[in-house]
Amino acid sequence: MAEIRNYTMNFGPQHPAAHGVLRLVLELNGEVVQRADPHIGLLHRATEKLAESKPFNQSIGYMDRLDYVSMMCNEHAYVMTIEKLLGITVPVRAQYIRVMFDEITRILNHLMWIGAHGLDIGAMTIFLYAFREREDLMDVYEAVSGARMHATYYRPGGVYRDLPELMPQYQASKWHTQAEVNKLNENRQGSLLDFLDDFTQRFDTYVDEYETLLTENRIWKQRTVDIGIITPERAIALGFTGPMLRGSGVEWDLRKKQPYEVYDKMDFDIPVGVNGDCYDRYLVRMEEMRQSNRIIKQCIRWLRDNPGSVMLEDHKLTPPSREHMKEDMESLIHHFKLFTEGYSVPEGQAYAAVEHPKGEFGTYIISEGANKPYRLKIRAPGFVHLSALHEMVEGHMLADVVAVIGTQDIVFGEVDR
Amino acid sequence: MSEYYQQLNERFCKVLADKFTFSSKVAMNELTITIEKTQLLDFCQYIKEAEYFAFDQLIDVCAVDYVEYAGSFSYPERFAVVYHLLSVKYNQRVRLQVFVNEDEPRIHSVISIWPSANWFEREAFDLFGIIFDGHPDLRRILTDYGFIGHPFRKDFPLIGQVEMRYDDEKQRVVYEPVSIEARVNIPRVIRDYNRYRHDE
Numbered sequence: 014m015a016e017i018r019n020y021t022m023n024f025g026p027q028h029p030a031a032h033g034v035l036r037l038v039l040e041l042n043g044e045v046v047q048r049a050d051p052h053i054g055l056l057h058r059a060t061e062k063l064a065e066s067k068p069f070n071q072s073i074g075y076m077d078r079l080d081y082v083s084m085m086c087n088e089h090a091y092v093m094t095i096e097k098l099l100g101i102t103v104p105v106r107a108q109y110i111r112v113m114f115d116e117i118t119r120i121l122n123h124l125m126w127i128g129a130h131g132l133d134i135g136a137m138t139i140f141l142y143a144f145r146e147r148e149d150l151m152d153v154y155e156a157v158s159g160a161r162m163h164a165t166y167y168r169p170g171g172v173y174r175d176l177p178e179l180m181p182q183y184q185a186s187k188w189h190t191q192a193e194v195n196k197l198n199e200n201r202q203g204s205l206l207d208f209l210d211d212f213t214q215r216f217d218t219y220v221d222e223y224e225t226l227l228t229e230n231r232i233w234k235q236r237t238v239d240i241g242i243i244t245p246e247r248a249i250a251l252g253f254t255g256p257m258l259r260g261s262g263v264e265w266d267l268r269k270k271q272p273y274e275v276y277d278k279m280d281f282d283i284p285v286g287v288n289g290d291c292y293d294r295y296l297v298r299m300e301e302m303r304q305s306n307r308i309i310k311q312c313i314r315w316l317r318d319n320p321g322s323v324m325l326e327d328h329k330l331t332p333p334s335r336e337h338m339k340e341d342m343e344s345l346i347h348h349f350k351l352f353t354e355g356y357s358v359p360e361g362q363a364y365a366a367v368e369h370p371k372g373e374f375g376t377y378i379i380s381e382g383a384n385k386p387y388r389l390k391i392r393a394p395g396f397v398h399l400s401a402l403h404e405m406v407e408g409h410m411l412a413d414v415v416a417v418i419g420t421q422d423i424v425f426g427e428v429d430r
Numbered sequence: 431m432s433e434y435y436q437q438l439n440e441r442f443c444k445v446l447a448d449k450f451t452f453s454s455k456v457a458m459n460e461l462t463i464t465i466e467k468t469q470l471l472d473f474c475q476y477i478k479e480a481e482y483f484a485f486d487q488l489i490d491v492c493a494v495d496y497v498e499y500a501g502s503f504s505y506p507e508r509f510a511v512v513y514h515l516l517s518v519k520y521n522q523r524v525r526l527q528v529f530v531n532e533d534e535p536r537i538h539s540v541i542s543i544w545p546s547a548n549w550f551e552r553e554a555f556d557l558f559g560i561i562f563d564g565h566p567d568l569r570r571i572l573t574d575y576g577f578i579g580h581p582f583r584k585d586f587p588l589i590g591q592v593e594m595r596y597d598d599e600k601q602r603v604v605y606e607p608v609s610i611e612a613r614v615n616i617p618r619v620i621r622d623y624n625r626y627r628h629d630e
Contacts (some may be wrong), residue, residue, distance in 0.1 A: 054572035059581060066588050068616055097458050249487050249518055252546025263518065270521050329625070357621035363458050364514055364525065366489075377514065379494060382620045390492040392514070400549035429572060 019047070022411075026055050030133045030415040033425035035399075037414070044411050049403045053396075056429040064389040068355030069095055070168065072389070077163035079391065080427035083122040084154075085114045086369045087427070088167040093273060094365040094376045095169040098358045099330065106321040107171035108274040113312035114157075114166065115274075115367070116305040117209075120216070121150050122370035122422075123298050123305075127223060130295075130419035134236040134412075139226050146219055149212050156181055156205050170331040171324035176316065180208040206313050213313065216306045224299060237291035241405040241417040244289060251404070252397040255372025256301065257421065260286035260294030267368035279308050291420040298422075301370075330356050355384040364392075371395055371422050393427035435461045438522060441482060449476070462525045467537055470528055474543050477515070477524070485515035485524060488544035491551060493530075493558035497584045500532065508532035509560060513540070530560060539565040557582035587612055 020041045025031035034055035040048040060079065064072040076091045077084040089111060096103065103111075128143035151161045156177050158164035166173050180201040185191045200211040227233045243253070248261040258265050266283045268276040284300035286293030324331050332351050333344035360382040366375030372394025379388040398421045405417045435456045442454055442463065450473050452465040465473050477483040493511050500508040507529040515524050530537050539562035541547045551562040552571040559580035562568060570577060579586055589612050597604040 054570075054574070057572045062582055062588060066614070100458075250545050252488055252544070254489075265518055329623075354616060354619060357619065357623060359623075361457055362460075362462070362525075364460060364490075364523075373489065375490065375514070377490065377492065377512070381499075382622070383618050384616070384621070385618050388492075388494050390490065390512075392490040396549060396553075397546055400546065 024414070026052075030418065032129065032418060032423055034429075035418065035423070035425065037402075039411070039414065041411060046406050046409055046411060046414060049406050049414065051399055051402055053399065053425070054429050056425045058430070060430045061389045061391060064386055066385065068384045069358060069386065070351075070355055072386075073168065074163060074165045077165060078426055079393065079430060080122075080369070080371065080374070080395070080424045081162065082125045082424055083118045083370045084162055084164055085111075085118045085166060086122075086367055086374060088165070089115060090365060090367045090369070090374045090376045092167045092169050093367065094363050094378045095358060097363040097365050098361055098378060098380055099169065099356075100359075101170060101325060101327070101330065103171045103325060104322045105275070106175075106316065106319060107323040109312050109315050109319075110172050110176065110323060111167060112274050112276060112279065113209075113309055113316070114172075116308045116312070117150050117153060119305045119370045120302050120309075121147055123302050124150075126298065126370075126419075126422045127227075127295075130416075130422075131227070133415045133419040135232055136227060136230070139223060142219070142223060142226070146212075146216065149208075152181070153205060153209060153212075156208075168324070168331065170327065171322070173324070175323045176205045178204050180205050206317055209309065210313050213306050213310050217303060220299060220302050220306075227295070228299075234292065236412075236416055237295055237420070239288070240291045240409065240413050241420060242288060242290045243401075243405065247404075248289065251401040253372070253401070254394050254397070255369065256294055256297045257372060257394075257398055259284065260297045261289035262286055267366060267373060271366075273365075273367060279311055281305075281308050291416050294420050357382060357384050358386075366392070369394060371424075371427075372398065374427075391427075391430055393430060395421070395423040395425075395428045396430075399423050399428055432456065432459050434522070435459055438524070445480070445482075446473075446476070460523065460525060462527055464527045464529070467528050467530060471538050471540065471543070474513075474526070474540050478543055482520070484517045484519045485522075487516045487518055488513065488540065488546045488550075489516045489523075490514040491540075491547055491554060493554040493560050493582075495558060495582065495584045505529070509535055509558060511537055511554065511560060535560045536563055537561070538563050541565055556580070559583065 022039045022041055024037035024039055026034040026036040036052040038050040039046055060075050064075060073088055076087040079087045124143040124147050128140035131139035154164055155161045158166040182198045182201045183194045185194045201208055243261050245261045245263045248258050248263060262285050264283055264285050269283055281304045284297045286297050328347040333347050337344040338348045358380040360380055362379045364375055364377040366373045374394055375392040377390040378386050381387040406414045439454050439456050439461050450469050452463050454461060454463045477485050491513050493509055495509060496505040497508050499505040509530040511528045511530055513526040528537060537560060539551055549571060551565050552568060554560050555562060555568050556570040556572050557580055589608055589610055591608060592605045593608045594603050594605050
């Protein structure tokens with residue numbers, strides 16, 4: 014038999030387990046990875062430079078396209094930074110709506126993650142389960158913003174519009190009879206909050222279903238336990254945030270430690286792992302979904318009882334209502350100025366971060382007092398996590414590389430920006 | 431919260447004033463410290479380990495091109511490298527700002543202090559052309575293989591310099607100068623609103 018030699022292997026950029034456009038150059042000794050060199054940038058769109066050439070509000074849509082599985086959280090960080098520079102506080106109702114949608118987004122992200130991670134390491138069924146629930150939450154996105162993914166719903170000064178009183182319903186077509194449609198519409202008879210309420214009642218059981226499929230599953234444990242172990246000290250040194258840091262046992266969550274919006278009024282727990290391996294990070298994310306569900310329930314309760322404005326009534330920054338615009342000269346001027354020139358942001362620099370489903374997502378804006386940012390820097394958690402890939406896979410088998418990429422929950426929209 | 435950062439600022443001034451030259455400012459609940467390029471490593475090492483600071487996590491490194499302002503009092507040089515630090519232990523943040531000369535954009539790498547600087551510094555090198563001395567693997571990271579220039583500098587056009595397409599005759603992808611014209615839909619305007627004046 015021939016002697017085993019070192020191989021250099023190219024993994025991706027078109028590989029289903031590369032989660033997008035990751036190109037990995039792997040040096041293998043037999044099947045053991047000795048060096049992993051990720052080549053990124055295949056999805057680089059220069060979002061930060063594009064933002065420099067546009068008024069502040071026109072870049073909100075770009076934020077959705079960064080981490081395209083947790084859209085509203087990206088918007089949140091960007092919008093919060095602008096609000097910090099402007100020195101404005103958004104109405105409480107808008108803060109609750111933002112918190113609620115941040116948590117919906119967290120569930121959306123974790124469902125996508127569990128589906129893709131499962132597929133990567135041999136669990137097919139979980140993907141189908143996860144996408145069933147994603148469908149409901151996507152409908153919520155659509156009901157509130159008109160778009161199922163790239164919502165552009167958060168604006169500096171609040172959210173674009175209030176929650177709809179009627180949940181959109183399915184209509185009969187040649188593919189769906191009236192009887193089928195009636196069944197689909199059963200939980201869509203009321204408002205969006207009623208629909209979400211119904212979802213939150215069901216969702217805990219769904220997470221139980223996922224856990225039945227995976228948590229004690231022998232193959233799942235063989236693929237994840239003791240894979241990609243990171244000690245707490247090392248996790249901090251490598252700049253890990255979010256579930257990657259908590260999986261290593263560091264109790265750090267911006268929602269608790271540096272609360273923004275109304276997170277300080279929410280009752281929820283922070284799950285932490287013990288061993289810092291892929292399995293612990295899996296458990297952390299599963300528990301986060303339950304906790305997110307808890308937060309959504311609290312938001313629904315509050316939002317039902319407290320109607321009010323969802324956007325700041327400061328028409329130098331936020332557009333006036335359509336009716337006012339038609340009747341009132343000043344409103345017309347405000348509207349025209351906002352949509353042709355935008356608003357100017359006072360000179361200064363600010364950094365604001367949110368607890369994104371993947372970690373700390375922050376934006377750093379330098380303003381020179383103009384209607385466009387002078388410099389926008391996006392701090393994406395996936396970028397930092399991927400930079401530690403070599404350390405996490407060194408000495409593991411080739412198949413474990415896939416498990417580690419999965420556990421890092423990377424999305425190339427935000428890694429490449 | 432603002433008071434907290436005022437106190438942190440005072441502590442910085444008290445503890446570090448005799449060791450380092452720096453200026454600091456608290457604005458919008460954030461502490462910004464501008465330090466000298468030559469003292470960067472010592473300063474970082476100190477605030478990472480010193481009691482009450484313990485900035486054990488490097489959150490972000492980015493470069494800024496101040497070409498339009500370079501030479502003024504606040505912006506002595508064209509480039510700035512900005513570090514965002516976080517202390518998990520004390521739950522506090524700080525921003526370090528270091529100015530770098532245009533002719534020789536070199537600065538020490540902080541990778542020996544915070545390993546997470548690795549890719550951030552590669553990114554700043556790629557996009558702004560800042561050279562980090564002591565970085566073990568300073569390659570381009572986000573731009574294409576064989577890319578020329580540093581695209582996030584203010585003098586690099588937004589539409590880029592080359593475009594690529596597949597050439598049927600040559601049977602390969604070819605690069606050509608861009609054929610589109612740069613245009614500005616909404617001009618950059620600086621409005622000196624009265625409403626923001628009360629800050630001063």
